[in-house]
Amino acid sequence: MLTLPNVKFKDIYHILKSNIDSGKYDNSMMLPTEMELVDKFKCSRNTVRRAINELSKDGYVKSVKGKGVIILESRESIELPIGNLLGLQELHTKKKFTTSVVHFSKITIDESLSRITALKLDTEVYHLHRIRFYDNEPIILDVNYFSADVAKDLTIEIAQNSVYEYIEKDLNTKILASKKIIVVEHATELDKRFLDLGTYDCVAVVKTYAYTDSGKLFEYTESRHRPDKFVFVESSSLRKNI
């Protein structure tokens, strides 16, 4: 299941990344110059720049014109406090998660739902409530709206596993991109019933809008997180004004 990198810029990306992690360039705080890397990896400058660009997206380095590529320090100590908790991305891959479907229905998007979900009026959707457990602790209440057009013949059994896997593997539809909005809301009765909120009366809500293959919005999901288990990380590389 490992994607073996037969792509040059990815190879270079990984090598540079591990060099940075192991402190190889730490004294100088700079990467070798692009031309030095071209010599070292026997590739074009474009390819080196491509790899550096990826590192920059990850928050590892930052290029400065006329100066060089600067390594951003203290990565480990910043990652550390996150380690124990759970990121968002891993949700669908990690094994220690179990899911319990507590609601399953097929409904039609009316006006008020359309405002909330951004799905088009009269769209048929599967509407689910799912509890996500981590080590048998309820962590997240997922409220899903999947366009029935896309998630054809969805069943509770499938929802218990991965809807995404079903859509991508079985239905052969690709999920392209997603937009996430994070807010904090008062805990609803549903939240209180299913999540172990303890002394908290709020939940962290991640609203996800996902698109398929053809650019159509097909999913709106509210992932309602127990606050003490919620972490969201963004390494923003202070984008230049465009």
Place this chain on the structure above:
Amino acid sequence: MLTLPNVKFKDIYHILKSNIDSGKYDNSMMLPTEMELVDKFKCSRNTVRRAINELSKDGYVKSVKGKGVIILESRESIELPIGNLLGLQELHTKKKFTTSVVHFSKITIDESLSRITALKLDTEVYHLHRIRFYDNEPIILDVNYFSADVAKDLTIEIAQNSVYEYIEKDLNTKILASKKIIVVEHATELDKRFLDLGTYDCVAVVKTYAYTDSGKLFEYTESRHRPDKFVFVESSSLRKNI
């Protein structure tokens, strides 16, 4: 103060963006092919690809090999619910914000602070508490730790305006990149005293680690947000595995 785009790929980026917004390509859900855009803009394919790449980072489009560049629909309706609330990025540019400095001191990072801030032991820092008002409403409590090395001779007056502007303009030091972590925490006494929390007993906390010019971590800040005014947006373009 407007950066006039004398850069080709930025021009193309803006043109494509406004075309998408005005629904010019909406029927097909696709951008013109790269080669068509090359003809139209009389530029190289690289330049077109560069512009498309930026659009993709913004969550406007998604390229699919062998197929084309797909436009992601429903942008406005998703942006809409955010509109009223305030994003994070705008903090330093919007005019309606005012700041009140309620604590100002110079301290040295000890072991426990070092764990929290990721700043090196024995670093001298300016420690601030600042209330951010929007329309005279307290929205955010900022708890700052600025390395005194970088933010030399910081004063309360400067802190009342923009520390970043001071560092960049007056001290001529560039702020390169930042890493943000979002969590939800119980409101502290400080939060309750300064923010108008109403019925909420939680705050949304954005922890920011910022780097300078030379790659050194120079700032740790906790921006403690009133939950009802907090929104965080991420348009993640489902990055390919690398």
Place this chain on the structure above:
DNA sequence: CGCGATTTGTACGTATGTATT
């Protein structure tokens, strides 16, 4: 099902612009 035609992805090369030292 296979086979081109189309379209994006990767990679190389070269030249010139611009910020930093």
Place this chain on the structure above:
DNA sequence: TAATACATACGTACAAATCGC
């Protein structure tokens, strides 16, 4: 001012995924 180093831009070639015939 000159050298260095990243940024932009042009061009070319081939690989790989998709789609229609």
